[in-house]
Amino acid sequence: MTARALAVFKDGLWTNNVTLSQKLALCPLLALTSTATNGLGMGLATTACLVMTNVAISLVRGVITPQVRIPAFILVIAGIVTLVDMLINAYGHELYKVLGLFIPLIVTNCVILGRAEAFASRNGPSLSACDALGIGLGFTMSLTGIGAIREILGSGTLFANASLMLGAPLAFLETTIIPDYKGFLLMILPPGGFLVLGFALAAKRVFDSRASRRAASVAAPASACH
Amino acid sequence: MAEDRPFVAGPFAHAGRSTPMIMAWVMIALTPATVFGLGLYGWPAIFLFATTLASAVLAEAACLKLAGKSMVTLQDGSAALSGWILALTLPPWAPWWIGAVGAALAIVVGKHVFGGLGQNLFNPAMVARVALLISFPLEMTRYVAPRPLLGGDAAGFKESMAITFGLGGHVDLDAVSSASLLGHAKTELARGVPLHEALSSGFDLSSLFFGTTTGSMGETSALLLIVGGVTLIALRVISWHIPLALILGIVVPGALFHAIDPDRYLSPLVHALAASTLFGAFFIATDLVTSPVTRAGQMIYGAGCGVLIFIIRTWGGYPEGMAFAVLLMNAGTPLIDRWVRPRIYGRDRKGRPLSVTPRESK
Secondary structure, X not given: OHHHHHXXXXXXHHHOOOOOOOOOOHHHHHHXXXXXXXXXXXXXXHHHHHHHHHHHXXXXXXXXXXXXXXXXXXXXXHHHHHHHHHHHHHHXXXXXXXXXXXXXXHHHOHHHHHHHHHHHOOOOHHHHHHHHHHHHXXXXXXXXXXXXXXXXXXXXXXXXXXXHHHOHHHHHHOEEOOOOOOOOHHHHOHHHHHHHHHHHHHHHHHHHHHHHHHHHHHHHXXXXXX | OHHHOOOOOOOOOOOOOOHXXXXXHHXXXXXXXXXXXXXXXXXXHHHHHHHHHHHHHHHHHHHHHHHOOOHHHHHHOHHHHHHHHHHHOOOOOOOHHHHHHHHHHHHHHOOHHHXXXXXXXXXXXXXXXXXXXXXXXXXXXXXXXXXXXXXXXXXXXXXXXXXXXXXXXXXXXXXXXXXXXXXXXXXXXXXXXXXXXXXXXXXXXXXXXXXXXXXXXXXXXXXXXXXXXXXXXXXXXXXXHHHHHHXXXXXXXXXXXXXXXXXXXXXXXXXXXXXXXXXXXXXXOOOOXXXXXXXXXXXXXXXXXXXXXXXXXXXXXXXXXXXXXXXXXXXXXXXXXXXXOOOOOOEOOOOOEOOOOOOOOO
């Protein structure tokens, strides 16, 4: 069970990373990664929603008939996202002001419905939670990573305003990478999102193909012995 | 016997021209305007030009190595030419990193992301120019008045090191900056000054024609650009369709609006000679990779560029619109090529076989 849970978690985090491999949820990715802080905030909000929806749908999967599953899933998801939306508005108002419309739009995020359909409706609640955590953290990782690259290239800082948006304990994250930087506006603007996403996709493919080649070269002599 | 031969589609004739040859001819045609521009703006322009060219070649080498491609294409001069064209469109006293970042953007994002030479959808040099203009508006719009290399007020070598590379001191460029004709006209019009007043001092057509005016590094001299462009047409490296259609695309609406209100709209002659019209018409829009293949398609493409440039110059936020216009029409190029297809031999325009009435054989 734990081995299976770990495999599910790793699959969501890296192998089937939602943005870099499945190429889903690109809308929040392109819109909210002008800084690493935005990316981190959006990633964590999505992860929170995803864990709750996956567990909830897994619990009720026995009573939902296949014919009405999509409206039923959407209803559950919309309820939970509204809850998260109100919570962020109440306890993280600065973050709410930046993420704005994108929090309620998590309802339509294809990742959430996709995981409900592909995983939570077929597996138990604990495994679904693992899946949601893996997928959610993988999403957070790519959002924060792309946000960090765009922020460093675009304005020379990293995690700017983190304390304001995510809470005072995170003030240590705020760094100025390049002092006296004049800014590379293109990276902050939408084209920068597309450019960095493209290079990130290419980088993951290079990394994965190198890893599989290494695995093949390790496996080859071993099989030759038999 | 026929089955011995491999089945190949046309074309079967080769003009005997290679990529390196075409690139070399374009460079030769660019040389007069380049040498004039470098002389006109002195050492800072020479430093920027060298930096841009070297960065383009370096970026090309890096991309080829990363992609595991043969280094042969490095020697065809295409990367150097992209860098060259980009450099000529830059403000001559821009800092070195404008050239370096621009060249890297042109080669990596403009060209190799699409698969290298011949695969790019957009003109690499113009991709870089637009990216630079949007990212660094201050550096990309700070022009200086001509200070010829051999003249009395030229920037000295040491001062130039400071201007381009920021070495050994700081030079306040605001003290020497000057507006280009189109920029000046745009600001004055925005202030409500009529054109005949705005252009009464310091701007005359002969300085635009010979090039002794404020502008980008290699775009000022209409005369030398025409010489280079006509050479290319005579050598049949480019055809006359795109340049002519582009210039007409600016001049015709320009003349029309100028006739309506000469105080609000620049004269067509100014449109034709100023800024990058001629440089773009002969050397940018005619890029073989990103322009349509048929003659009719080239006319549409050129006219589209011209009209867009006129629209951007007249009503847009920027004083000059060559780069934007060329990129927009580049995006339309595949569509134009689909639209305007040559008639297949033996078929009508829609691709249906022509009806044949059999003739009696004698």
